[in-house]
Amino acid sequence: MKALSVTGKGNPGSDPGIIKMIEVTVSPIKDNEVLIETRSVSINPIDYKLITGEVPANGSFPRRTGSDVSGIVVEVGAAVKGLRVGDKVFSNAIRSGPMSERFTVAAGKVSRMPANVTFAEAASFPLAGQTALQALRDKGNMKQGDNVLIYGGSGGVGSLAIQFAKVLGAAKIVTTSSSVDLCQGLGADVVVNYRNETVEEKVGETKFDVVFDCVGGIDKYKTGLNVMAKGATFVSIVGDGVSISKMIPRLLYRKFIKSLWSFKYDIFFTSPNSQDLDTIRGWVEEGRVKPVMDQAKPFAWSEEGGVAFFNKIMEGRNKGKITLTVKEE
Known part of the structure; x- marks a missing residue:
């Protein structure tokens, strides 16, 4: 399985090799987790600040990155309720490495995504x-x-x-x-x-x-x-x-x-939870809230696309959210 990963502390925009596409393995899911096949991801300033060191980050290198994500549930833990295999979901999965083809995350950070948006649009909402x-x-x-x-x-x-x-x-x-x-x-x-x-x-x-x-x-x-x-x-x-x-x-x-x-x-720092995602989903499905996307076309699932993705968010000029498509719908 491939994942866009961080190889060391530095600036993704100017330090060659900081963002690399590498082969990783997916850990077996725990009872309270779900395994998600990723469709789209979005990043936020916190993502690059964890790489540059502006915000402290634990763990050795290389390590996976990302925060906002949408995808499809492919496996659920024994204790998980309310989510099933095949559900289209979105999540603020920061520190769970969602910028990968598949990843595991606590079910309490996941909710069914709004039915009236695309995967790319759904990934713009969580964090x-x-x-x-x-x-x-x-x-x-x-x-x-x-x-x-x-x-x-x-x-x-x-x-x-x-x-x-x-x-x-x-x-x-x-x-x-x-x-x-x-x-x-x-x-x-x-x-x-x-x-x-x-x-x-x-x-x-x-x-x-x-x-x-x-x-x-x-x-x-x-x-x-x-x-x-x-x-x-x-x-x-x-x-x-x-x-x-x-x-x-x-x-x-x-x-x-x-x-x-x-x-x-x-x-403050945001607290990921499925209840707030439920609230946001309801507002989106009611037409009271709409996604605001910066670019007409998401960035591509490649090493070059990943570097351009981080460069864009670090410019600080995006209007709304930017996304990267991991797997086409």
Whole structure:
């Protein structure tokens, strides 16, 4: 069986040989696992950060990579319920090496994929979708009628966060992006084109109950403070765009002063689970949420395709999600 694997720590875009197609074996499944034949995969910034070392990663080299995936169940463990051989599924299978022809993953991270999308479209949802949902619903404690500000509305997470905020009943959704038409089409009430506008200028007296940062940078945090309502929550999946060692003292300081300034600050990593995937599947099948794909054609299942795949996500200019097809439908 073949898998796109990481051969060492480095930059997939500039270090030759970091991403290689190698032969691997599939471990026997455990009672709580399923074996999936991969159809499409998608990656997120966390995937390349685990390779460059920006986020610590355990294990020796070579090791398999990937996070978002769609495919078909080909074997189920003895204790697995609710999934059967032949089911079309999607999963946030980070650290399970889904960028391979087959892989095993805990059944609790897998759900049946939406019936009205392709495998490539299904692979665009899991990690980005769970991140957006958990940021707004769980960390941001978003309620119906809240005003929501999203930094980076055209990216993989932001494009779903706009749609989720609308489904969850936001009164006003403001986002930052140079892709104004895209974000408005997803449900944003106001789009701040960061190339020539500022949030403060564009929103006037509007105050926000939830600020969700998908971009990073100290400027996003400072601007957020200027437009947040009393008791609001600032949620980031990026922080200030610095290393974890530098971000930790900043995080501790913000958590210390938040009570004095009457706001909440949270930075978090997504928790994979099938329940959130069930929720997302329902919204997609109801037509309330749609996939946002960056490219018309997925990247190819090859070593060259894998390198180009990582190069694309590392550029940071994708509009929506990018995918790679492992096996044609």
